[in-house]
Every structure is written in C-alpha cells, then in structure tokens.
Amino acid sequence: MPWPSRKRDKAAGADKKEPDAKIAKTEEEAPDKEEEEKSTKAPAGSSKSGWKNWKKTKESDSGGEESKITYCHWLLKSEPESRLEKGVDVKFSIEDLKAQPNQTTFWDGVRNYQARNFLRAMKLGQQAFFYHSNCKEPGIVAIVKIVKEAYPDHTQFDQKNPHYDSSSRKENPKWSMVDVQFVRMTKRFIPLSEIKAHHLAHKADGGPLKNMMLFTRQRLSIQPLTQEEFDFVLSLEEEKPH
Numbered sequence: 001m002p003w004p005s006r007k008r009d010k011a012a013g014a015d016k017k018e019p020d021a022k023i024a025k026t027e028e029e030a031p032d033k034e035e036e037e038k039s040t041k042a043p044a045g046s047s048k049s050g051w052k053n054w055k056k057t058k059e060s061d062s063g064g065e066e067s068k069i070t071y072c073h074w075l076l077k078s079e080p081e082s083r084l085e086k087g088v089d090v091k092f093s094i095e096d097l098k099a100q101p102n103q104t105t106f107w108d109g110v111r112n113y114q115a116r117n118f119l120r121a122m123k124l125g126q127q128a129f130f131y132h133s134n135c136k137e138p139g140i141v142a143i144v145k146i147v148k149e150a151y152p153d154h155t156q157f158d159q160k161n162p163h164y165d166s167s168s169r170k171e172n173p174k175w176s177m178v179d180v181q182f183v184r185m186t187k188r189f190i191p192l193s194e195i196k197a198h199h200l201a202h203k204a205d206g207g208p209l210k211n212m213m214l215f216t217r218q219r220l221s222i223q224p225l226t227q228e229e230f231d232f233v234l235s236l237e238e239e240k241p242h
Contacts, residue, residue: 075225155175
C-alpha cells in the first residue's frame with residue numbers, strides 16, 4: 001500500500017475556498033485560534049430547511065432531552081490533489097482508500113499534538129467523515145470507520161518519509177495512528193460552503209453546528225464531532241444542494 005502520507009498535518013491550514021482563513025506552515029507553529037466571525041447573522045436563504053426541521057425530528061426521537069456534549073465521531077482531512085512534500089506526493093483521495101486491500105489503511109503523518117490526542121481518543125467502530133481538503137472544492141465525500149485503535153506511527157522513524165521526526169524514540173514514540181476502513185460514499189458531495197452556511201445560521205439560532213471545529217479549529221486535520229453535529233451533517237446528504 002502506498003506510504004506517502006495522505007493527511008494534511010504539515011499544511012493543515014484552511015481550505016482554498018476559505019478566503020478569510022490563513023494557511024499555517026505547520027500545526028505546531030500555528031496554535032489553533034477560534035475563528036472570529038464579525039457577523040452572526042445567517043446568510044439569506046441559508047439553513048432555512050435544515051436546523052429547525054431537523055431539531056423537531058430529533059426532539060421527537062429523544063423525547064426533547066438534550067444529550068451531554070461528547071465526541072463520538074470524527075472528521076478526517078485528506079488531500080485528493082497532488083502536492084509534493086519533501087519530494088513525496090502526499091495525495092490520498094477517497095478513491096485511493098477504496099483501492100487499498102480490504103479498503104483499509106493506516107492514518108499516518110499526524111504531527112500536531114492536539115490532533116494526535118484526538119487519534120488516541122478514537123474507539124473501535126466509531127465512524128468519521130472523509131473530507132477532501134486543500135483542493136478546488138473541499139467537502140465531505142464519504143464515511144469511514146475506525147478498525148484499529150491508536151498505535152505508534154512507524155513513519156516517525158523512517159528517515160525517507162516526509163514526516164520523519166528525529167526527536168521521537170521507539171521506546172517512547174511521540175506520534176500515533178489508527179487504521180480506518182471505507183464504509184460508504186455519502187449520497188452526494190457535501191461542500192464546505194454548504195456546511196459553513198449552516199454553521200453561521202446555527203451560531204445565530206443555537207443549532208448543532210454552532211461550535212463545529214471545522215470552523216473554530218479549522219487548522220486541525222483530525223477533528224471530533226458530537227453526535228448532533230454528525231447527525232445533522234449526515235442529514236444534508238438527503239437534501240438537494242442549494
């Protein structure tokens with residue numbers, strides 16, 4: 001299976017379609033800051049059918065009880081377009097994952113401590129969105145699941161790998177990875193622009209995407225999702241794109 005890292009950690013900045021965000025050189029060198037939105041008013045026409053109808057359905061299912069905020073799903077960023085890093089192409093699209101044996105691969109190359117800690121928090125069987133990043137049109141393309149919990153990332157010891165870390169020791173590895181397996185494609189591509197419109201609307205009316213890390217911790221290549229965030233974003237696949 002190809003070893004070039006497909007994860008956007010050394011350049012896990014904002015996506016090309018996000019003009020108000022700055023790309024960090026590395027996640028370590030650019031601590032994550034909450035994105036400050038000058039306007040909390042939802043764009044006209046955004047989220048008009050999403051949050052309120054979704055909320056009614058969820059309250060009906062749960063008896064109106066609010067669940068505790070816990071992270072049980074994930075969003076994993078990967079680059080579908082070629083980009084050389086230390087002479088190695090780090091491209092890895094959803095089609096590349098589907099082409100792997102058993103449609104499974106290790107999620108290596110994460111070199112940010114917060115993202116690493118999120119990897120270490122992942123549990124067997126949990127699902128994640130596969131997100132195409134740093135490309136012409138970023139967004140969610142598929143669902144994957146965790147099939148092996150965190151273990152040492154071997155690329156940190158490989159001097160030929162672009163994510164080699166000379167300060168890491170085999171007796172006490174700094175960096176971890178998990179194994180993920182393809183589950184299915186989303187019923188349609190869910191673009192970043194659409195998710196952001198809902199995020200802005202939810203900031204104003206208290207919807208489930210109001211604190212989504214895709215916008216508040218946008219540089220991270222590994223991001224946790226609450227059940228409510230995951231369910232709402234997944235529900236978008238049933239809607240016609242605006």
